[in-house]
Amino acid sequence: xxxxxxxxxxxxxxxxxxxxxxxxxxxxxxxxxxxxxxxxxxxxxxxxxxxxxxxxxxxxxxxxxxxxxxxxxxxxxxxxxxxxxxxxxxxxxxxxxxxxxxxxxxxxxxxxxxxxxxxxxxxxxxxxxxxxxxxxxxxxxxxxxxxxxxxxxxxxxxxxxxxxxxxxxxxxxxxxxxxxxxxxxxxxxxxxxxxxxxxxxxxxxxxxxxx
Amino acid sequence: xxxxxxxxxxxxxxxxxxxxxxxxxxxxxxxxxxxxxxxxxxxxxxxxxxxxxxxxxxxxxxxxxxxxxxxxxxxxxxxxxxxxxxxxxxxxxxxxxxxxxxxxxxxxxxxxxxxxxxxxxxxxxxxxxxxxxxxxxxxxxxxxxxxxxxxxxxxxxxxxxxxxxxxxxxxxxxxxxxxxxxxxxxxxxxxxxxxxxxxxxxxxxxxxxxx
DNA sequence: GAGATTAACGGAACTTCCTCCACTTACTGT
DNA sequence: ACAGTAAGTGGAGGAAGTTCCGTTAATCTC
Numbered sequence: 001x002x003x004x005x006x007x008x009x010x011x012x013x014x015x016x017x018x019x020x021x022x023x024x025x026x027x028x029x030x031x032x033x034x035x036x037x038x039x040x041x042x043x044x045x046x047x048x049x050x051x052x053x054x055x056x057x058x059x060x061x062x063x064x065x066x067x068x069x070x071x072x073x074x075x076x077x078x079x080x081x082x083x084x085x086x087x088x089x090x091x092x093x094x095x096x097x098x099x100x101x102x103x104x105x106x107x108x109x110x111x112x113x114x115x116x117x118x119x120x121x122x123x124x125x126x127x128x129x130x131x132x133x134x135x136x137x138x139x140x141x142x143x144x145x146x147x148x149x150x151x152x153x154x155x156x157x158x159x160x161x162x163x164x165x166x167x168x169x170x171x172x173x174x175x176x177x178x179x180x181x182x183x184x185x186x187x188x189x190x191x192x193x194x195x196x197x198x199x200x201x202x203x204x205x206x207x208x209x210x211x
Numbered sequence: 212x213x214x215x216x217x218x219x220x221x222x223x224x225x226x227x228x229x230x231x232x233x234x235x236x237x238x239x240x241x242x243x244x245x246x247x248x249x250x251x252x253x254x255x256x257x258x259x260x261x262x263x264x265x266x267x268x269x270x271x272x273x274x275x276x277x278x279x280x281x282x283x284x285x286x287x288x289x290x291x292x293x294x295x296x297x298x299x300x301x302x303x304x305x306x307x308x309x310x311x312x313x314x315x316x317x318x319x320x321x322x323x324x325x326x327x328x329x330x331x332x333x334x335x336x337x338x339x340x341x342x343x344x345x346x347x348x349x350x351x352x353x354x355x356x357x358x359x360x361x362x363x364x365x366x367x368x369x370x371x372x373x374x375x376x377x378x379x380x381x382x383x384x385x386x387x388x389x390x391x392x393x394x395x396x397x398x399x400x401x402x403x404x405x406x407x408x409x410x411x412x413x414x415x416x417x418x419x420x421x422x
Numbered sequence: 423g424a425g426a427t428t429a430a431c432g433g434a435a436c437t438t439c440c441t442c443c444a445c446t447t448a449c450t451g452t
Numbered sequence: 453a454c455a456g457t458a459a460g461t462g463g464a465g466g467a468a469g470t471t472c473c474g475t476t477a478a479t480c481t482c
Contacts, residue, residue, distance in 0.1 A: 026448055026459060053438060064462025069440065130348055135439090137341055141395045168409030171396060175386035184352045185382060198379030205416030237478060240430060264468060275432030280470065282430095346469090 033071050035061040040082055049127035052079070076139035079132035083125060087145050090117060094152060107160035108207045114152065115173065115199045122182045123192055129179035140178060149174060160207050169206065176202075244282050246272040251293055260338035263290070287350035290343035294336060298356050301328060305363060318371035319418045325363065326384065326410045333393045334403055340390035351389060360385060371418050380417065387413075 025033070039061035043052050054075060058065045072078040099105035100113040122129055133140035140146060153170035175181075176199070185195060236244070250272035254262050265286060269276040283289040310316035311324040333340055344351035351357060364381035386392075387410070396406060 024449095028448065029460060032460085054440080055438075058462085065440085066442085066462050067460075070460070075439070134345065134348060137345060137391055138395050138398075140391070165405065165409050165412060168396075168401070168405060169413065171392065172387040172409060172413050175389065175392055176383040178386065178389075180348055180351070181382065181386055184349050185379075187349075190379070194376065194379060198376050198383060201376060202380065202383050202413075202417065205419065206413065208416065208419065237429060239478065243431085265470080266468075269432090276434095276470085277432050277472085278430075286469070 029071070032061070032063050032067055036063065036068055036071060036078075037081060040078055044082065044128065049079075049131055052131070054078075074136055074139075076132050076135035076143070079128050079135075080139075080143045080145070083128055083132060083145075086121065086124070090121060091145075091148060093117065107156045108203070111153065111156045111160060111173075111207070112200060112203055114149075114156070115177065115203065116196055118149065118174070118177045119182065119192070119196055119199065122177065122179050126179060126183045126186075130183060133179050146174070164206075173203070173206075240282070243272070243274050243278055246274060247279055247282060247289075248292060251289055255293065255339065260290075260342055263342070265289070285347055285350075287343050287346035287354070290339050290346075291350075291354045291356070294339055294343060294356075297332065297335070301332060302356075302359060304328065318367045319414070322364065322367045322371060322384075322418070323411060323414055325360075325367070326388065326414065327407050329360065329385070329388045330393065330403070330407055330410065333388065333390050337390060337394045337397075341394060344390050357385070375417075384414070384417075 036057060040052060040057045043056060043060065052075070054065055054068055057078070058068045061068070068078065072081055094101045094110075094114055094117065096102055100109040101117060102110075105113070132143060150170045153173060154166040157164060157166035157169055182195065186192070247268060251263060251268045254267060254271065263286070265276055265279055268289070269279045272279070279289065283292055305312045305321075305325055305328065307313055311320040312328060313321075316324070343354060361381045364384060365377040368375060368377035368380055393406065397403070
């Protein structure tokens with residue numbers, strides 16, 4: 001479990017293209033995906049994330065449990081899929097939206113805006129994100145979205161600070177934005193503004209002197 | 212579950228003193244704690260962390276499952292307890308050991324040494340740490356050790372960079388040292404040396420100009 | 423030492439995640 | 453149309469974490 005080869009995500013989340021699967025989904029499969037997502041969304045809206053059990057979802061969607069698993073892999077995958085829409089919006093925003101998040105602004109400003117956006121994302125749907133990131137050891141990283149965020153940061157870091165280990169630093173900057181970290185800080189009474197300021201402070205040091 | 216009051220740890224880990232519990236443990240309880248820890252350690256050594264099921268532990272220790280839970284709270288708590296010895300060594304080292312980890316060196320050097328030590332800790336027992344940090348949403352933070360590490364970093368950061376938001380920055384510096392993050396980086400082929408260099412780079416920015 | 427008190431014990435029962443596989447169905451080429 | 457086949461389905465069953473609560477036995481008090 002700790003040393004298995006890295007698997008690509010099975011769900012339809014934005015991210016690395018899923019290789020090996022047929023490009024077109026069979027009609028009944030697509031229908032069931034929708035039914036499952038609707039059921040899951042309804043449950044979350046009604047009973048909260050804690051009520052999101054796989055059996056419950058299957059029952060409400062009128063499919064077997066096996067189908068839920070075939071479509072979404074596991075509970076984390078289902079949670080990720082529920083976050084998919086917002087994730088797409090976010091990705092569109094930083095890939096092709098207006099500055100400072102999108103192209104046009106200075107790299108440092110874009111990084112800052114990006115980190116803030118990630119924070120807001122956690123703030124918006126903390127519980128779902130916790131589930132998405134927590135179940136199964138490396139769910140946070142294999143979810144697909146992580147790779148996209150990481151790549152984006154690497155690009156910006158290389159612009160802002162040529163010669164740095166952008167690959168590592170991207171991980172390091174994303175780490176404090178893990179849902180469980182932020183929800184815990186909030187629990188402890190730390191305000192959202194303070195978290196953002198703290199991120200700025202962290203980033204400032206990294207990008208001040210470009211050697 | 213997401214908004215419960217923060218609970219103090221129940222196990223005997225170094226950290227905040229456990230309030231509310233009688234200072235002396237009943238003889239049979241202490242005996243059972245030992246039996247359970249021995250059994251758990253044996254299982255981990257034999258079958259790896261994956262073999263560490265609560266039922267298995269109870270059986271091998273010759274106690275009921277309920278007893279295991281009473282003593283250690285949950286699986287994460289048991290894992291933490293297994294890490295306790297090394298954790299004590301680490302804490303002794305940075306609280307009162309020789310520099311650069313212990314007192315005597317410059318704050319920045321101590322922070323650096325501390326982060327490296329935390330990294331080595333993950334490197335030494337990655338699987339156990341992943342279990343300890345991953346089960347139950349905020350296990351990483353409520354484990355007791357986190358609070359100690361955080362406090363230590365706050366102290367050093369305040370010395371190295373007066374006026375900074377040490378509280379937040381401590382969280383941010385600890386975040387990339389989460390076991391799941393590091394194990395994933397290793398899985399991806401990132402070397403331990405590179406991770407340490409990256410941490411140095413991150414820290415360097417933070418501590419360069421003291422305003 | 424006897425009785426009261428209260429922590430500790432044990433394991434059945436419950437929950438939920440996930441796997442497995444025998445069966446069914448949508449698509450494909452002829 | 454139709455047979456072949458690969459994808460999809462469903463739900464019983466296994467595994468593991470956790471809770472609950474009636475029972476047991478340390479420890480304390482007198």
